[in-house]
Amino acid sequence: MAVRPPVCEFGAPMPDFTLPDPDGRMVALGDIAGPRGTLVMFICNHCPYVQAVIDRIQRDAADLQKLGIGVVAISANDVAEYPQDAPEQMKAEALKHGFSFPYLYDETQAVARAYGAECTPDFFGYNGRGELQYRGRLDASGRSPGDPDARRELYEAMAQVAETGQGPQDQIASIGCSIKWKA
Template identity: 45%
Template sequence: MSLTPSNMIDLGSPMPEFRLPDPEGNEISSEQYGGHPLLVAFICNHCPFVQHIADSFADFANEYIEKGMMVIAINSNDFHAQPDDSPERMRKEAIAHGYSFPYLVDESQEVARAFEAACTPDFFLFDSEHQLAYRGQFDGTRPGKGTPTGKDLRAAADALLAGKQPDANQKPSMGCNIKWK
């Protein structure tokens, strides 16, 4: 299990625009989420770091979607080399964990490169103007070490929803590297 940290790109960076399909081929565009805070999470199916937080992340997403934040997950792994990350497996994973948000396929990996995503999970929280407000870990737990709560991401989301900027002292996410082509 390799450990790759997220890239801590500059806060205030604009969100890259994207248009990606879900596993059924329905296209989702970043433009659909204008005027709302938006969490973009780079995840996959097989990574032990994602598996560790999957249920807690699904609960987090359900809770914060109800509060007015939008959530999208993107799988950028090369699923031809990693069959566990195929769109068919993504469908099953979304059902198994109760994902209520779009789980999109970045087959070209162009969106991951535009975001400078490095690992799974990798979280990017944008304010309603789609300026980067948080990039970092879900919380400080890791596989086999603690029960995930989403403490760090919750604090950032709560600040944004209260009209404040999240604390700029943010810790990088850690996980498996994105499986590049």
């Protein structure tokens, strides 16, 4: 069942975290935060909404990193129920798509709860002061990729954040699979 998270709560503070990558190396928010902003993405391996745009996510992340935006992806799904989202498979997914950003595992789901993440993909874009400025979609894609020339909404919003410190007032919520919470 598709879930649409709420739109941006401008100015909400960026929750701190330290999480392991698939190799067990701990990565803190301070390790990835960019001088001009930070993009925190909640994704997973099995979600068709994520798979439809995974290469676009990598493309936009790499372009945003060039603008001084730090980028991280977090998987918080219950791997007992969804083993394809386990760290070993996360590592393979990151290699397959050439992720230029860390892909971290939120086993306790505490970080996902702190951010208020609801679906995969769910994008949280912060300015350099750690204030939420974007909580919208990547582009017009859904369960299948959108038009190759689709407007790059996430990229454009975060480029604006890098330039001005403020996100666009008009944002369209992301859509995706619900986070698979533990019982």
